[in-house]
Amino acid sequence: MKHSKNFLAFDLGASNGRGFVGKFDGEKLSIFELLRFEHTIISDTSRLCWDYEKIQQNIEKTFYLAAKNQIPLDSFGIDAWGVDYALLNTHGQLLEAPRSYRRMCSSQMEPVHAVISEKELFLRTGLVANPVDTLYQLYRMNLEQPSPLQEAQDFLMLPSYFSYYLTGEKNNEYTEVTTSMLYSIEQNTWDYNLLDRLQLPSQILGSIISPGTRAGTLNNSIAFETGYHHLPHVYVATEDTASAAISVTAGKNCAFCSSGTWSLVGIESEKPVLTDFARNNYFSNEGNLGNTFRPIQNINGMWIIQECKKDWDALGYSLTWDMITSAAASEPPFRSIIDVDDDLFFGTGNMIGRIQAYCQSTKQPVPESVGQIARCFYDSLSLRYKRSFHQCCTISKKALDVFNIIGGGSKNKFMNQLTADVLGVPVIAGPDEAAVIGNIIAQAIAFGEIQDLEEGRDLIRRSFSIETFYPQRSLANDETYHYYLSLIRKEL
Numbered sequence: 198m199k200h201s202k203n204f205l206a207f208d209l210g211a212s213n214g215r216g217f218v219g220k221f222d223g224e225k226l227s228i229f230e231l232l233r234f235e236h237t238i239i240s241d242t243s244r245l246c247w248d249y250e251k252i253q254q255n256i257e258k259t260f261y262l263a264a265k266n267q268i269p270l271d272s273f274g275i276d277a278w279g280v281d282y283a284l285l286n287t288h289g290q291l292l293e294a295p296r297s298y299r300r301m302c303s304s305q306m307e308p309v310h311a312v313i314s315e316k317e318l319f320l321r322t323g324l325v326a327n328p329v330d331t332l333y334q335l336y337r338m339n340l341e342q343p344s345p346l347q348e349a350q351d352f353l354m355l356p357s358y359f360s361y362y363l364t365g366e367k368n369n370e371y372t373e374v375t376t377s378m379l380y381s382i383e384q385n386t387w388d389y390n391l392l393d394r395l396q397l398p399s400q401i402l403g404s405i406i407s408p409g410t411r412a413g414t415l416n417n418s419i420a421f422e423t424g425y426h427h428l429p430h431v432y433v434a435t436e437d438t439a440s441a442a443i444s445v446t447a448g449k450n451c452a453f454c455s456s457g458t459w460s461l462v463g464i465e466s467e468k469p470v471l472t473d474f475a476r477n478n479y480f481s482n483e484g485n486l487g488n489t490f491r492p493i494q495n496i497n498g499m500w501i502i503q504e505c506k507k508d509w510d511a512l513g514y515s516l517t518w519d520m521i522t523s524a525a526a527s528e529p530p531f532r533s534i535i536d537v538d539d540d541l542f543f544g545t546g547n548m549i550g551r552i553q554a555y556c557q558s559t560k561q562p563v564p565e566s567v568g569q570i571a572r573c574f575y576d577s578l579s580l581r582y583k584r585s586f587h588q589c590c591t592i593s594k595k596a597l598d599v600f601n602i603i604g605g606g607s608k609n610k611f612m613n614q615l616t617a618d619v620l621g622v623p624v625i626a627g628p629d630e631a632a633v634i635g636n637i638i639a640q641a642i643a644f645g646e647i648q649d650l651e652e653g654r655d656l657i658r659r660s661f662s663i664e665t666f667y668p669q670r671s672l673a674n675d676e677t678y679h680y681y682l683s684l685i686r687k688e689l
Contacts, residue, residue, distance in 0.1 A: 279376030323482030364413030443635030456606025463493030
């Protein structure tokens with residue numbers, strides 16, 4: 198019998214982190230959680246920073262828990278959110294706590310666009326202009342006096358920084374780099390000409406490494422305390438959506454959605470899609486395992502209903518998610534519709550009031566009950582998915598016939614069925630721990646346990662619960678959909 202392999206996956210989100218062990222017995226993959234922890238943003242007078250020390254402490258704690266439970270490990274890998282970074286000094290130490298993207302705003306892009314246009318940036322880097330992109334963050338930092346960039350010896354994207362903390366390896370991984378707006382999609386390396394034009398230092402950037410590459414081992418300090426001596430480290434697809442996309446199992450004729458607080462909707466493509474249509478509809482080309490691309494849109498997802506639940510909790514309601522979706526299902530569809538991407542819905546606090554104000558200002562029935570408010574949100578998100586699905590068909594130049602929802606949102610069966618009914622195509626839902634599973638698959642590929650991405654997806658299909666929702670009735674007729682399009686800021 199083939200000896201099983203145990204891969205440790207760290208999946209770091211912008212508010213929490215998890216450590217999972219994936220056990221591969223040669224036939225199936227199983228996962229179990231070792232640790233889940235929260236972390237917060239630290240604020241000072243001038244910037245927001247990540248509590249990197251708390252993240253590091255919990256990463257170390259995960260290794261100790263694995264050792265305490267006598268789990269033999271074969272490797273580990275880290276994925277995290279995109280765009281943020283760390284700067285090291287000549288001694289290999291942090292110059293400052295890594296800054297958070299969350300204080301960036303649209304006006305801070307204007308000085309960059311005075312030097313180079315949004316369109317040229319898109320054609321060079323594949324990314325639509327977004328104030329959180331690393332390029333805009335670095336340009337703003339470079340204007341500070343004194344600027345930490347003047348003292349920096351090394352620049353590491355955030356998941357690569359945590360890998361450095363554990364291994365001493367200084368590399369940046371491809372999928373994370375493609376979120377930075379510092380990467381030339383034509384030259385397949387850093388865009389040195391772009392950096393020169395913006396007077397940003399290029400000597401600090403270092404090498405770019407492909408996902409699925411083994412590099413370094415666990416540092417001696419943690420290895421001594423845990424017994425995990427010479428434990429190999431793998432640069433997985435370190436950008437969390439790239440890891441999640443590995444878990445898309447619906448085939449080549451699908452659009453997919455990584456559903457959580459945000460909904461990331463797109464397709465997979467051998468080459469970046471650089472058309473005016475893609476740029477005008479906010480498709481950014483991010484990297485995948487296998488050095489391919491993911492033209493993808495960032496949509497305001499479950500954030501809205503999560504904020505509504507906070508409002509209901511504050512009012513003393515004792516509502517589970519099942520109760521909320523059941524209440525929504527009991528209401529008639531499309532009574533009220535919102536544009537989920539309207540700036541009104543990106544803020545925090547009084548989300549119920551925001552929904553009601555939007556409906557009132559657009560002369561629609563104002564939702565009042567839990568069911569009406571939840572139904573308004575779910576209907577509106579399904580219409581946004583319909584629009585995105587049509588746009589994915591346009592950029593792929595073919596009629597896609599399935600929609601694959603992965604991530605935590607894939608557990609919402611009501612939303613899955615509603616999406617199938619609105620889109621008129623089957624919805625394949627799952628797996629819910631998509632990023633963790635993708636992280637583990639990349640490690641298994643690095644060790645030759647599986648050959649490639651397609652074999653990894655076959656393994657996911659036979660290892661995890663994946664459910665198909667077929668259209669049961671036709672929802673969102675042309676009149677409803679066109680009314681929705683009339684509400685949004687940018688029409689097709």
